[in-house]
Amino acid sequence: MEPQSSPTPHVLIFPLPVQGHVTPMLNLAELLCLSNLKVTFINSTHNHQRLTRYTNIESRFSGYPGFGFKTVPDGLPDDHPRAGDKSWLSELIQGLASSAKPVLSEIVVGAEAEAEAEAEKVTCLITDGWLSFANDVANEAEVPVIAVRCFSACCLWAFLCMPNLIHLGEIPFKDNEEMDELVKNVPGMDSFLRYRDLPSYCRTKDIPTCRQLQHLFTGEMQQIQKAHSFILNTFDDLEGPILSHIRQHCSSSRVYSIGPLHAHLKYRLGPNEITISKPNNSSSNLWEVDRSCISWLDQKPDKSVVYVSFGSITILTKEQLMEFWAGLVHSKKYFLWVIRPDLIIGSTSSESLKLLEGTKERGCMVGWAPQEEVLAHRAVGGFLTHSGWNSTLESIVAGVPMLCWPYFADQQVNSRYVSEVWRIGLDMKDTCDRTIVMNMINDLMDKKKDELERSMRKISDLANKSVSQGGSSYSNLDHLIEEIKAMSN
Ligand code: UDP
Numbered sequence: 001m002e003p004q005s006s007p008t009p010h011v012l013i014f015p016l017p018v019q020g021h022v023t024p025m026l027n028l029a030e031l032l033c034l035s036n037l038k039v040t041f042i043n044s045t046h047n048h049q050r051l052t053r054y055t056n057i058e059s060r061f062s063g064y065p066g067f068g069f070k071t072v073p074d075g076l077p078d079d080h081p082r083a084g085d086k087s088w089l090s091e092l093i094q095g096l097a098s099s100a101k102p103v104l105s106e107i108v109v110g111a112e113a114e115a116e117a118e119a120e121k122v123t124c125l126i127t128d129g130w131l132s133f134a135n136d137v138a139n140e141a142e143v144p145v146i147a148v149r150c151f152s153a154c155c156l157w158a159f160l161c162m163p164n165l166i167h168l169g170e171i172p173f174k175d176n177e178e179m180d181e182l183v184k185n186v187p188g189m190d191s192f193l194r195y196r197d198l199p200s201y202c203r204t205k206d207i208p209t210c211r212q213l214q215h216l217f218t219g220e221m222q223q224i225q226k227a228h229s230f231i232l233n234t235f236d237d238l239e240g241p242i243l244s245h246i247r248q249h250c251s252s253s254r255v256y257s258i259g260p261l262h263a264h265l266k267y268r269l270g271p272n273e274i275t276i277s278k279p280n281n282s283s284s285n286l287w288e289v290d291r292s293c294i295s296w297l298d299q300k301p302d303k304s305v306v307y308v309s310f311g312s313i314t315i316l317t318k319e320q321l322m323e324f325w326a327g328l329v330h331s332k333k334y335f336l337w338v339i340r341p342d343l344i345i346g347s348t349s350s351e352s353l354k355l356l357e358g359t360k361e362r363g364c365m366v367g368w369a370p371q372e373e374v375l376a377h378r379a380v381g382g383f384l385t386h387s388g389w390n391s392t393l394e395s396i397v398a399g400v401p402m403l404c405w406p407y408f409a410d411q412q413v414n415s416r417y418v419s420e421v422w423r424i425g426l427d428m429k430d431t432c433d434r435t436i437v438m439n440m441i442n443d444l445m446d447k448k449k450d451e452l453e454r455s456m457r458k459i460s461d462l463a464n465k466s467v468s469q470g471g472s473s474y475s476n477l478d479h480l481i482e483e484i485k486a487m488s489n
Contacts, residue, residue: 008066009123009488010038012108012143016128017044017074017092019312020390021150022051023284024233027261028126028148029067030060034268035481038066042107044074044100046082050286060283070107075099083342084315086408097133104134108141123488124228135223144487146480147227151389153239153257154189154417155199155410156232157246161186162202162217171198171213172205179203179430188241196430197416200408225252229483233259233389235466235473238396238422238459258477260393262372264467267474286312287368293336294373296364300334303381306441307374307400309338310386314407317345320432324384325356327437328363333445335363335384336374375400382444383425387411392418399460401425401452403444405432424456 011032015025022043029039043051048071051057061067074082075095082088108122125138126146138145149156165171165185173179179196186193195203202213224230230253236243239257247255258264297305306328310316316324321344328335339356356365371391374380375398385391387406392414395402402425404415412429419427426448428440444452466473 006485007121007488008036008038009484010040010066010121011484012040012042012122012125014042014104014125014127014131014134015148015150016130017047017096018089019284019286020388021128022047022286023390024150024259024261025126025128025148026284027265028231028258030064031261031264031268031477032481032484033061033064033067036066037481037484039064040068040070040107042070042072042104044096045071046074046076046078047286051284054285054288055283057283072096072100072103072107081342083313084345086313089313093130096131101133101137105137105141108137108143121488123484126231129220129223132219132223135226139226144228145226146229146231146484147224147253148231148233150233151410152392152414152417153232153234153242153246155389155413157188157242158186158193158199158202158413159217160221160246160249163214163221165202166210166214171202172207172210173203174205188245192420193413193416197412199410200406200412203412221249224250227253228487229254229256229480231256231258231480233261233393235259235463235471237462237466237472254483256476256480258473258480260397260463260467260473262390262394263397263463264473264477267468285368287340289368289370290366291370293364293366293369294377297336297374297377297379300379302378303445305334305336305377305379306331306382306384306403306445307336307369307380308384309369309371309391310340310343310405310407311388311391312340313388314343314386315345316343318347323432323434324437325359326434327441328384329359330434330438331441331445333362333441334379336369336380337363337365338369338371339365339367341367372398381449382441384441384444387415387418389414393463396424396456396460396463399453399456401444401449401456403428403440405429422455422459424452424459426452 013025013029015021029041032039075098122143124144124146126148127134129149135145168185170185173195180194183193183195184190234257236257243257372394375394380400383395383400384403387404389410402418404418404425404427406412406415406429415427415429418425426440426444465471
């Protein structure tokens with residue numbers, strides 16, 4: 001009798017349909033494909049159209065016969081801007097829950113029913129935190145869930161401690177003066193985390209909001225504990241102590257720290273197929289990349305340019321735009337600034353760009369940059385960032401010190417860690433004044449440059465080691481893949 005071959009695991013991946021989640025999950029998808037797993041990636045229809053319009057996404061995955069896309073509606077009207085005040089994110093999550101849920105159900109159950117061979121059955125669903133309905137769909141179909149959070153471990157830990165902070169009366173805080181006081185009940189952070197560094201949703205004085213938070217984060221904890229296992233896009237040498245707290249707290253599911261996800265491919269694909277100067281992450285852009293900034297950077301001296309980008313969701317008022325602009329101009333540094341078409345409240349990007357006319361000789365403005373490539377460019381010496389987790393990891397891998405202006409969600413905690421724990425940047429939290437911008441850019445690029453670069457070099461080396469053979473994230477990813485294979489047997 002011939003020995004039976006093991007069935008090929010079939011993984012469904014369903015991220016929250018926003019750039020900062022789609023990019024790392026596509027990287028994870030590619031890493032699983034490289035290990036010969038079958039992967040179905042679920043995009044919102046809206047994002048899928050953008051991905052195919054602005055990237056070579058089909059060709060990126062054409063070498064993986066087991067890879068495929070499916071789409072689900074996001075529940076928002078076609079003409080919804082999917083931008084603006086962050087309340088649109090709640091609309092998106094609600095829209096998905098009502099419109100995507102039945103389609104996801106069909107995909108999960110359909111994939112099982114249509115399976116001609118055992119090899120095609122769905123092995124597991126890898127999904128994001130905000131999509132609790134996706135967990136319900138998987139539970140109903142008895143498909144195991146592997147939970148992913150696309151933010152830092154330090155922010156997740158603060159989230160998980162929230163019910164206790166509320167229970168102990170630390171939240172809601174009473175007045176603005178408390179914002180600079182230390183938070184007492186987030187173990188591992190009690191010597192440096194201030195109320196102003198808590199995740200944006202949690203910086204509240206409002207009791208009903210606290211009740212909602214308590215409910216939300218208790219649910220978050222239960223979701224992680226119920227999951228078969230749990231993935232974080234971070235690495236042990238960066239967030240080891242906090243990961244230990246999370247591992248103790250979530251003892252029922254295995255926690256895999258496998259980041260920085262975007263850096264793995266370089267080591268797994270080998271230097272002939274991918275290089276740091278031409279990363280394939282460009283294949284997940286939801287905006288059209290303007291590569292003219294690379295030739296602009298080519299003309300500039302080493303480490304002379306400040307790269308300015310506030311990610312894919314942050315918005316600015318015209319006043320904030322002008323403060324940043326004046327601070328950048330008065331710093332007398334070169335700057336490359338990403339002005340997304342929807343970055344400025346109540347203004348089109350061409351109006352915003354017009355506002356900035358006259359800065360051409362020092363500044364270059366683009367609608368969307370090839371960020372990894374920009375950060376790896378020899379001319380870039382600092383990154384003025386909103387401290388999104390992907391941007392933070394990309395800056396670390398490229399070894400570029402940061403000036404942080406956090407906007408929401410995990411960004412407040414991330415920027416505190418950048419400045420106070422890892423000491424690889426400066427935190428400009430809650431201020432947006434031209435003189436402060438100017439002074440802090442000068443600190444970043446001149447006065448504090450050497451000390452920031454020294455600590456950044458160490459952490460950047462650790463990041464690169466973690467994803468190279470024998471490194472913690474490299475091994476953790478291998479273990480995760482083994483576990484998925486074992487699930488399909
Ligand atoms: N990004 C990019 N070009 C830009 C601005 C951003 O490629 O001009 C990418 C960036 O490299 C990162 C993602 O968009 O991978 C933003 O994710 P992050 O977690 O930093 O912030 P979010 O957009 O979720 O707030």
